[in-house]
Amino acid sequence: MEEKIKTKIVKQIRVDIDKCTGCRACELACSAFHARPRYGSANPAGSRIRVMIDELKDVYVPVRAGFYTPAECTGRYTYTIGSKEYRECGFCRVACPSRGYFKDPSSHLSLRCDMCESDTPLETPWCVTVCGSGALIYEERETTMTENEANPEEINIGLESLADQYGMQAILDTVARMSKTYPKNISGYQISERKNDQK
Amino acid sequence: MARQTPSLTKWMGIEKEKKMRYAEAGFNLEIDLTRGNIEREATDPKWTEFYLGGQGTAGKILWDRVRPEVEPFSPDNLLIFSAGLLNGTPVIGANRTSVDTFSPQTGRYSHSLFGGFFGPELKHAGYDKIIFRGKARDLMYLYIHNDTVELRDAGHLKGKGALETAHLLKQELKLPEAQVAAIGLAGENRVYMATIEHANSSASRGVGVIMGDKRIKAIVVRGTKNIHIARPKALFELIGPMYKQIHDRKDCGDPMSHEDDEAFHVDNFAWGNARKRIKGYWNKEKEIRWKALSDQVRNRWTGCYNCPKDCHQSVSYPGRPTYFQKCYSKLTYAMAAFEELDFNYDILGVTQQYGLDGFSTPQVLAFAVELYEAGILTDADLPGFPKTARERFFYLVEKIVRREGIGDALANGVYHAARQIGKGAEAFDHNSMKKFEQVPLKLGMVNFPYFLMYATGEKMNITQIEGSYPQVAIPDKEERRKFVDNWEAAPERFKKWYMEWEPQTHPSIEACVNICDWNEVMHYIDDSIGTCAWLSSFRGQFGGRPPYHIFNLPTFISLAAGIDLDPDSLWKKAARNRNLIRAINIRKGLRRADEKPPEDHWKKRDPEMEKKMLDAYYEFKGWNNEGIPTKNKLDELGLGFVSEDFLKRGILTENEMLPLAKEDAE
């Protein structure tokens, strides 16, 4: 198997839950940025970040949407951190059938944080821009990655699960659309050359 | 029954709205509690253009639908929850819900705002207002989940704490993201000081008692619908950089919340039953000790929906459930009891669950203690009354929330309790006005803008009236000049008056009247669009740089709601709302004779000048000598239906003057 070494910029958002005030500005801004037309509506129910709040237990955890899962997991943990109890779901990024989070309120399709990179990417993600308290901190880190040559079997599995969720036509449409803008539209990380273009 | 103009059906529904509605949902929920009937009514966009929303449109509904003869405890009284016009839009800090009804304590219009998350959630569910009428037979809660709206039995929540109720409902409904507004035991038992509690916020001043009277324990709302914004891109471009600015700016938000130096309050506010100022109480030792305690019991600071400030502390005091504390309620109980901060945190753990107002309740408790010490209340009234102030307060709270024994009278607030108890108790009611407990301030020289605000305000608490014009003159002229040069929020005339204002002198009559007018107008704007007063109407008085002011608010309103406005037209809408609310109280009997701040509010009064001030203010407002808006004024503001009603009732005569008022003016 051939391996190539590449430098990538990994984007990440550091979360300091002690600083979160529960204002949910992040939810509002995220949903507006991803609305169609962009900013056309602001609706936290369609946000890709949700602040899990339990006022009486002083739990405030901003969570960005990750992958979709067709079935909820079993045997969830409860964590005690400091003197506080957190349910595992309270940290979980998955769009899961057990709860209403991370699903578009009208289409019910699952949502995933794209680091605000869809269409014209933002320099700083919206959720971070509006987080006055500093609970969300945006960071870019350069890292070297080894890219494996394509393993068709793995791609198959990945595509099947996507098709399972969205239908094959949606996948084909997306691939067609993405191929026009690639490699700009990779969510989660960027190829470092692009960063140089920007500057 | 007098015909109400215009009828609801004529305004609502019939004229189908074609245009897209921005910022507002366009529907109200009409809940008939007596019959258990729920309707969704389309609202007229013309009302929004006329009154904006929130308190403004609620005022219009109260005027149209609650006849002045209706007693507050009558099923015909309405209880209205209104999301401000901009609630749920991206406009920062636009999260206030206005609650409007009639108060059994004052017999008049009652209004309170609460922050948090409720109004935006209600909008997302598809409603701008919830209008309750009638009375439920048993304790109920209202469940709203988008199009599903149901009255449900709340028997299992009877006696439960307000925040506890919210918690239990979210759990049993499996809706952790729902927003809940609930009453505690105080509201259930129709205590006049009862609040409506929601998340980190609460509504007070006579609205919780009506919620209890209507037998509504809670409202649960979950909404996932879109709210449309008129010019979203421009709005986002405008607000993007504001989050950080507002967060970093010292002169907005609650200045008291993060303050560990309490000198301002403990030295200037009166202790006990608004009796005693203790100069020199504050010192470094106390500051260190109190700060350590606050840091120890505070879980974190929290904010309201879409606001980068964090004015509310989440507190867990040993042995008490977690609660939220805001504003100067950090000290009100301690000062009323001549106790320290630990007592305040301790008792708030109890009173927040019962849903008791942190401003008026401490005064009622201190009043009762005074009556006991004066021998007016005895051991027969207060069996087993403890010896220490601390224990006495806890004892009294339990009596009041259950309306047990003497608690039944005390639960009606100082004014009514004094008269029910009699035996000279009336003399101890020295700090209420229009039958409502005022902030315990006892000051030296009368301050005329404040005299006018106290005298003529409809909102019962000075904090809901004051706020745009600075409280003090900057002594150094150069500094003052610099302040004025950077004073974006102020219309030109105020800059001139401020420059002319030397410390320890009175502004001119003209200036005083205008100051009062500006202060109240800004609140009427906030209370209709739902922007927080800490970012706007209340905040100019300390530092002069509120993020929102008369010159930039029109832009936010027009970008979000698509209503094109300039500062003058916005001011006029606020003036319309101010006059409409005034008219509601006038029709309920409010007259000049009621407009008297507590006698001892200032040590040195100037009755002659006060009279001149009031005359000038009434004239400036276009009101007659009795404080009644004249026909001309009402018609000019588009409130012809009010003047018509006033003429019909004989409140105004054709020449607009009451015979009595003429004599008065001789």
Ligand code: SF4
């Ligand atoms: S914007 Fe920041 S402080 Fe506010 S809820 Fe989101 S993470 Fe918490």
Ligand code: SF4
């Ligand atoms: S990074 Fe962008 S997409 Fe992801 S949660 Fe934040 S605002 Fe939403």
Ligand code: SF4
């Ligand atoms: S300024 Fe404070 S009280 Fe006002 S909305 Fe923001 S956090 Fe809430």
